[in-house]
Amino acid sequence: MKGEEIQAILLGLLYVRGDEGIEVKEAADILETSESEADAQLTNCQAYVETRVPGLQIHKAADKYRLVTDKTIAPYLAKLTESPVRSKLSQAALETLAIIAYNQPIGRAEIDDIRGVKSEKAIQTLANKKLISEAGRAASIGRPILYQTTVHFLEAFHVTSLEELPPLSEDATEESALEAEQFFQSLEGET
Known part of the structure; x- marks a missing residue:
C-alpha cells in the first residue's frame, strides 16, 4: 500500500471511531503491519491533518489517536451542537x-x-x-x-x-x- 492509501484508511478509521479513537495496536492489526509502523503512519496522518485540514487535528493521548476539532472553532461548534x-x-x-x-x-x-x-x-x-x-x-x-x-x-x-x-x-x-x-x-x- 502507498502512503496516501494508508493515510486515507487511517483518517477513515479515526473519523468512524469519533471520540473513542483508535489504539496503535488496533491500527496495526487492521493495516496488517507492526505497531511501530502503525504509530509512524498515524504520526504522518497527524502532520498531514495539521498542515492541510483547517479546523481538525489528530490528538494522541497515551497509545490512542483521536480526530478532534481545533480549539479555535469551539465557539462555533457550541452554537451548532447546543442541545x-x-x-x-x-x-x-x-x-x-x-x-x-x-x-x-x-x-x-x-x-x-x-x-x-x-x-x-x-x-x-x-x-x-x-x-x-x-x-x-x-x-x-x-x-x-x-x-x-x-x-x-x-x-x-x-x-x-x-x-x-x-x-x-x-x-x-x-x-x-x-x-x-x-x-x-x-x-x-x-x-
Whole structure:
C-alpha cells in the first residue's frame, strides 16, 4: 500500500471511531503491519491533518489517536451542537412530560385521557429531545407503545433519580399535577 492509501484508511478509521479513537495496536492489526509502523503512519496522518485540514487535528493521548476539532472553532461548534433540550418546552410538552415521569411506563391513550387532549405532538417533541423513549408495548389490544423518561431527562432536569421528583398526593389532584408541572418549569429554566 502507498502512503496516501494508508493515510486515507487511517483518517477513515479515526473519523468512524469519533471520540473513542483508535489504539496503535488496533491500527496495526487492521493495516496488517507492526505497531511501530502503525504509530509512524498515524504520526504522518497527524502532520498531514495539521498542515492541510483547517479546523481538525489528530490528538494522541497515551497509545490512542483521536480526530478532534481545533480549539479555535469551539465557539462555533457550541452554537451548532447546543442541545435542543435547552429550548423551552411548550405547556403541552411539560404536561405530557410530567404525566410520563409520574406514571411510566404509560401509553399515549392514557396520557390523552389524563390531559383531556391529544398528546401526539408533545410526545414527538419529547422523543426528539431525547427526554422520553419507548419502554416496550402494552399487552392490551393493538399493543400500544409505552413511554418512559430517559437518562437524558434526568440530566436535563438536574436530578439523579425519579425519587427526587416532588411527591404527588395520594389522590393526585389537579393541584398536585400543577405542582409537578411547576417543578419541571423551574428546572427547565436551568437547562
